[in-house]
Amino acid sequence: MKERGLLIVFSGPSGVGKGTVRKEIFDTPNHAFEYSVSATTRAPRAGEVDGVDYHFISKEAFEEKIKNNQMLEYAQYVDNYYGTPLDYVNKTLDEGKDVFLEIEVQGAAQIKEKVPDGLFIFLAPPNLDELKARIIGRGTDAPDVIEARMQTAKKEIEMITLYDYAVVNDEVQLAAERVKQIVSAEHFRVNRVMDKYQQMINNFTK
Amino acid sequence: MKERGLLIVFSGPSGVGKGTVRKEIFDTPNHAFEYSVSATTRAPRAGEVDGVDYHFISKEAFEEKIKNNQMLEYAQYVDNYYGTPLDYVNKTLDEGKDVFLEIEVQGAAQIKEKVPDGLFIFLAPPNLDELKARIIGRGTDAPDVIEARMQTAKKEIEMITLYDYAVVNDEVQLAAERVKQIVSAEHFRVNRVMDKYQQMINNFTK
Numbered sequence: 119m120k121e122r123g124l125l126i127v128f129s130g131p132s133g134v135g136k137g138t139v140r141k142e143i144f145d146t147p148n149h150a151f152e153y154s155v156s157a158t159t160r161a162p163r164a165g166e167v168d169g170v171d172y173h174f175i176s177k178e179a180f181e182e183k184i185k186n187n188q189m190l191e192y193a194q195y196v197d198n199y200y201g202t203p204l205d206y207v208n209k210t211l212d213e214g215k216d217v218f219l220e221i222e223v224q225g226a227a228q229i230k231e232k233v234p235d236g237l238f239i240f241l242a243p244p245n246l247d248e249l250k251a252r253i254i255g256r257g258t259d260a261p262d263v264i265e266a267r268m269q270t271a272k273k274e275i276e277m278i279t280l281y282d283y284a285v286v287n288d289e290v291q292l293a294a295e296r297v298k299q300i301v302s303a304e305h306f307r308v309n310r311v312m313d314k315y316q317q318m319i320n321n322f323t324k
Numbered sequence: 325m326k327e328r329g330l331l332i333v334f335s336g337p338s339g340v341g342k343g344t345v346r347k348e349i350f351d352t353p354n355h356a357f358e359y360s361v362s363a364t365t366r367a368p369r370a371g372e373v374d375g376v377d378y379h380f381i382s383k384e385a386f387e388e389k390i391k392n393n394q395m396l397e398y399a400q401y402v403d404n405y406y407g408t409p410l411d412y413v414n415k416t417l418d419e420g421k422d423v424f425l426e427i428e429v430q431g432a433a434q435i436k437e438k439v440p441d442g443l444f445i446f447l448a449p450p451n452l453d454e455l456k457a458r459i460i461g462r463g464t465d466a467p468d469v470i471e472a473r474m475q476t477a478k479k480e481i482e483m484i485t486l487y488d489y490a491v492v493n494d495e496v497q498l499a500a501e502r503v504k505q506i507v508s509a510e511h512f513r514v515n516r517v518m519d520k521y522q523q524m525i526n527n528f529t530k
Contacts (some may be wrong), residue, residue: 138364240514242521246528272528278521283512296512303509306502308446315448315484322452322478 121314123211125233126151126218126301129226130241131271133253135287139241140220151216151301157183160198173203191228193219201225214292216301223274230280237285239280239297244288246271255311327520329417331439332357332424332507339459341493343367346426347445348500357422357507360413363389366404379409397427397434407431418497424506429480434460436486443510445488445503450494452477 130136136289144153157173159180168174175183180199183189192201202219210217229236243249249271253264278284282301287293304310336342350359363379365386374380381389386405389395398407408425416423425435435442449455455477459470484490489506493499510516 149496212487242524245524268528271526275521278514280519281514283509284514284517284521285512296508299505300509300512302502303489303506306491306506308484308487311490312484315481315490318448318451319478319481322474 122216123151123214124162124216124301124304124310125207125211125229125236126216127226127229127233127236127238127240128218128220128297129223129238129281130287131243131249131274132267133249133271134241135252135290136220136241137295138290139287139293139297140218141276142290143218143297146294150292151218152210154210154217154219156200156221157189157202157203158198160200190219190232191225192224193224202229216270223277227277227280235309237301238281238283239300240278240284241287241293242275242278242284243271243275244276244286327420329420330357330422330507330510330516331413331417331435331442331446332422333432333435333442334424334426334503335429335444335487336493337429337449337455337480338380338473339455339462339477340447340449341458341496341499342426342447344496345493345499345503348496349424349503352500352504357424358416360408360416360423360425362406363395364404364406366406383489393412396425396438399428399430408435424519429483433483433486441515443507444489445506446487446490447493447499448481448484448490449477450492452481461478499522 128136128140134136140153155169155173155277156169157175159175162168162172162174166172177199180192182205183201184192188204190202190204190207192199195202202221202225207217207219220260221229229313230238243252246268250264250268251317253259253267259267283298285293285300334342334346346359351511359377361375361377363381363386365381365383368374368378368380372378383405386398386407389407389409390398394410396408396410396413398405400406408431413423413425427435432444437443449458452474456470456474459465459473465473491499491502491506
């Protein structure tokens with residue numbers, strides 16, 4: 119029997135650099151997991167490819183999936199749905215491959231309830247002042263929005279107890295390396311490999 | 325405040341190759357932990373150095389340490405005591421350094437009771453037939469002793485549930501690499517770093 123893959127849930131506050139670290143992980147050859155492409159009901163932007171950047175589906179199709187419990191997690195922003203379709207995740211895990219999700223903290227909390235034995239990794243800023251500087255640096259948010267984001271970030275960091283590991287994004291390469299080490303090590307957790315050792319004992323008859 | 329070091333307890337059945345993997349770990353430059361030298365009441369063998377191979381102490385001194393709870397674990401074999409003195413371990417952990425213990429399964433079980441938040445890593449054979457072949461290969465044991473060792477090994481593998489991780493010793497270099505990955509990853513476990521993130525929130529006042 120093939121060992122089932124790990125569901126890796128990679129999350130952290132908005133602005134912390136999840137996407138950059140995820141890209142760094144997937145750009146290096148020595149990773150061994152599959153990236154789960156999210157589904158959305160928003161229209162593709164210029165250059166976005168269906169099935170690569172997102173699975174672009176209709177609002178009706180998305181709501182049908184929600185109703186049939188076919189979304190591992192989802193959220194609604196500005197009239198559009200974003201979420202993780204369950205079918206791809208389950209199929210890939212069944213093939214013995216690890217699946218990597220990069221999602222918002224609220225989505226991670228939804229998954230924690232459904233898949234408690236997933237591997238939950240939190241990406242944290244070096245400190246909150248630096249997070250604030252990064253959000254300001256993006257130049258997209260008004261001061262009151264920035265203030266609201268910081269309050270959310272604080273609450274999200276308090277949700278760290280839902281996670282198994284927390285990695286600081288002080289340097290993108292270092293953070294990516296840490297995530298890869300965590301995933302490698304997790305494959306040796308006793309609760310994940312116990313059956314194998316029970317079999318070892320059973321198979322020894324001499 | 326300096327973060328306290330990790331107590332790494334590395335164990336596994338007799339004959340599995342704990343010493344060889346430990347030497348491989350310590351022979352490579354990219355490890356960052358201290359090896360805890362055991363104490364014993366047996367006489368030094370030719371070439372053995374006090375404080376390097378063992379702390380050679382008298383039976384009276386050893387029993388005094390047991391009485392005063394100054395042994396993290398100990399066992400008696402053929403009239404001699406072997407054990408891990410607590411003072412060195414605590415001093416090194418307080419300095420923020422990780423301490424690496426390579427000990428027998430019974431000793432590891434003693435430590436698990438005293439230091440439940442230690443990092444317990446089990447070294448397993450690829451399978452029990454291979455373990456038996458290795459023990460026979462050493463040429464030191466009579467057939468009935470080998471049989472007894474195999475029964476003990478089976479019981480020890482069943483104690484795997486006391487451990488956090490299990491690593492197969494299929495190849496010494498691979499096994500050593502896995503142990504190092506596990507130790508690196510463990511430093512990012514949320515239950516070990518939670519205080520740091522609570523401080524991050526407290527330190528942010530803007």
